[in-house]
Amino acid sequence: SQTIHQWPATLVQPVGSPLSLECTVEGTSNPNLYWYRQAAGRGLQLLFYSVGIGQISSEVPQNLSASRPQDRQFILSSKKLLLSDSGFYLCAWLPGQQNEKLFFGSGTQLSVL
Amino acid sequence: AQTVTQSQPEMSVQEAETVTLSCTYDTSESDYYLFWYKQPPSRQMILVIRQEAYKQQNATENRFSVNFQKAAKSFSLKISDSQLGDAAMYFCAYDMNYGGSQGNLIFGKGTKLSVKP
Numbered sequence: 001s002q003t004i005h006q007w008p009a010t011l012v013q014p015v016g017s018p019l020s021l022e023c024t025v026e027g028t029s030n031p032n033l034y035w036y037r038q039a040a041g042r043g044l045q046l047l048f049y050s051v052g053i054g055q056i057s058s059e060v061p062q063n064l065s066a067s068r069p070q071d072r073q074f075i076l077s078s079k080k081l082l083l084s085d086s087g088f089y090l091c092a093w094l095p096g097q098q099n100e101k102l103f104f105g106s107g108t109q110l111s112v113l
Numbered sequence: 114a115q116t117v118t119q120s121q122p123e124m125s126v127q128e129a130e131t132v133t134l135s136c137t138y139d140t141s142e143s144d145y146y147l148f149w150y151k152q153p154p155s156r157q158m159i160l161v162i163r164q165e166a167y168k169q170q171n172a173t174e175n176r177f178s179v180n181f182q183k184a185a186k187s188f189s190l191k192i193s194d195s196q197l198g199d200a201a202m203y204f205c206a207y208d209m210n211y212g213g214s215q216g217n218l219i220f221g222k223g224t225k226l227s228v229k230p
Contacts, residue, residue, distance in 0.1 A: 036218075045220070049216060102208075102218060
């Protein structure tokens, strides 16, 4: 069966420090992968999505970047964190075309102090 | 651009009773998906129900059902026989349908549902 792993679950980082959040999917190949962010008291907002290795689309201009070095690995990064980068980050995947359901990971709570 | 609006920041229901959560959306597309997601305190996003815009029949999943009014661009969620475990944030979401879901969901701001014993 397919599973999605996202880590770490919580992270506290100082302003100006780098960030790397990792997401991996098992049990499938060539999935579409997504990074969403949920700010406090808000709904989710799509940050990045990828339809294949090395293919990244950005939905919102920001201090973050994403990479997909392997088929089932999706990484969210920042060189220098800002206070406004705090939030709950969710990785998600879609099995591909003709699918109707997005599967979410368990999320990472990032606090930038 | 597509938007999703949930006008009820908080709702409360007595256990075993019925509650309806509201959602409206704006789009110029004719074919799309609408979703209700539940986010309990664990913050795991759980799909509750999904509706395809070209299907006139309202979707149902056990105690959960929707009232989909395409012309009015309204998509409400009805929870029957409410249970304590239904307490959570509920998000309405929209996705385009280009031969399947695209995964680029647009979410509302959510409705916090409390269930009173």
